[in-house]
Amino acid sequence: MKALAAAVFLVLVSPAAAVPPAVPFAPLQEADPFEGAWSPEALEQAAEPIIEAWRKGGPQAGDAALEVALARADGAPERARILTAYGVYLMVENTSEDLTIGSTLALPYMQRALDEGRSGFPADSRMLAVLLHDAATTEFMARGPDTSATAEAWLEEAHGIRRDRLGASHPETLSSLVKLAEIRGQPQRLENDPARIDAVSRLYERLLTAEPGExxxxxxxxxxxxxxxxxxxxxxxxxxxxxxxxxxxxxxxxxxxxxxxxxxxxxxxxxxxxxxxxxxxxxxxxxxxxxxxxxxxxxxxxx
Incomplete structure (x- = not known):
């Protein structure tokens, strides 16, 4: 899940075959926050019983199952993981060509995941950067040009963490700048202002200095x-x-x-x-x- 939208589409295009095997929760490895308990497969595993309750009984039943899972969680990092999993798979369940509906449903849970992450992860951790980025991305998918200044600040914070830990040219670092560019590049925000257009293009321009990724x-x-x-x-x-x-x-x-x-x-x-x-x-x-x-x-x- 290198970006929240990518995670959603990854699930949508994957064969809906057998449920993946259980992935035991383990302490996050700072070296890679997209593996182990936070991999797409593990998030799907965590979300499945809550989403099944949502399917059968609607939002109220889903929320009840979520609160049970959160009460059983061992600490804030695991609560952040469960909330993230539920948010992502709410989008999967409610998506179409337009992600607005699913992302609107998911947004409160992604914001709660970020709140848990702030209390459960170091302020300079890559995992906190992931939660910041994902909460902002979800809000952008839900609100488009009406995305809040708070969400932009989340992306700026995520970018700062990633720059300090990974370097300015790492693809993970640049992903936060690209998302900022997408938000600020909405036509309703630009108003054909040449200075604003130039500022957005300068955010994208840093891609030219990127390190090779996958x-x-x-x-x-x-x-x-x-x-x-x-x-x-x-x-x-x-x-x-x-x-x-x-x-x-x-x-x-x-x-x-x-x-x-x-x-x-x-x-x-x-x-x-x-x-x-x-x-x-x-x-x-x-x-x-x-x-x-x-x-x-x-x-x-x-x-």
């Missing part, structure tokens, strides 16, 4: 940066970013077919057909679907 980690973020610039009616800047990203593609193991095709579609939808058409026409569909390259040919916008 394959595919940064594809969505780079695509989001270029899509933001197209939406802001800055197609030339979006295409210039594409050229910079091409230079980082091998180092960061980026899927340039995905990134280039996404930009091409955005450009064409926005009326910049001459700029976007080559990106779409040059796509090797088979390569795109399998996550491959386009035989070394970097994607480029039209003139």
């Amino acid at each position: 394959e595919g980690d940064l594809d969505y973020a780079f695509a989001g940066w270029m899509g933001f610039l197209v939406d802001a009616r800055r197609p030339d800047e979006a295409c210039a970013v594409l050229q910079k990203v091409n230079q980082q593609a091998e180092r960061l193991r980026l899927n340039m077919d995905y990134i280039g095709f996404g930009l091409g579609e955005k450009l064409m939808e926005a009326g910049y057909e001459d700029r976007g058409k080559p990106l779409v026409m040059e796509l090797d569909v088979l390569s795109f679907l399998t996550g491959g390259d386009r035989s070394g040919n970097p994607p480029r916008c039209g003139p």
Whole structure:
């Protein structure tokens, strides 16, 4: 669960086969807060009996089962884990193409998880950063441009923790800046103000200094940066970013077919057909679907 939305979609596309085996709770390993008791499989295990009560008896029954589980929990870290699990799987149960409904239901539980985390984890721990990031992400999915200044402050706090513990260029650190950029880049917030657009783009720009992560980690973020610039009616800047990203593609193991095709579609939808058409026409569909390259040919916008 490297971001809350990613966790939700991971569950949605996974085969709904057997329930995963139990994962015993163990003290959090600071080295990786996404493994062990906090892995997607373990969170699903923790949520299942509470979600089953919710399915059978509705929100009141779900809340009753949740309170029983919390009363049995051994300390604040475990309560934070149970609340997180319930929040994530409320979204899974109530999601569609629009995550607003599920995230609205989940938000109070993610906020409670953060409260427990503040009392159960060190103030500079990666786990607290995860809870801060996830609570802010849930609020953004629920409220969009009406996301609160408090949620933005959570992301700034998460970014500070991750920067100090992992370094400014770690993908986990940059993920909090990208989420801030997504919130502040909402058209209702920008109001076509050039200074605000520039400020959001500068948040995204730090992606160019990223350390390599797992394959595919940064594809969505780079695509989001270029899509933001197209939406802001800055197609030339979006295409210039594409050229910079091409230079980082091998180092960061980026899927340039995905990134280039996404930009091409955005450009064409926005009326910049001459700029976007080559990106779409040059796509090797088979390569795109399998996550491959386009035989070394970097994607480029039209003139």
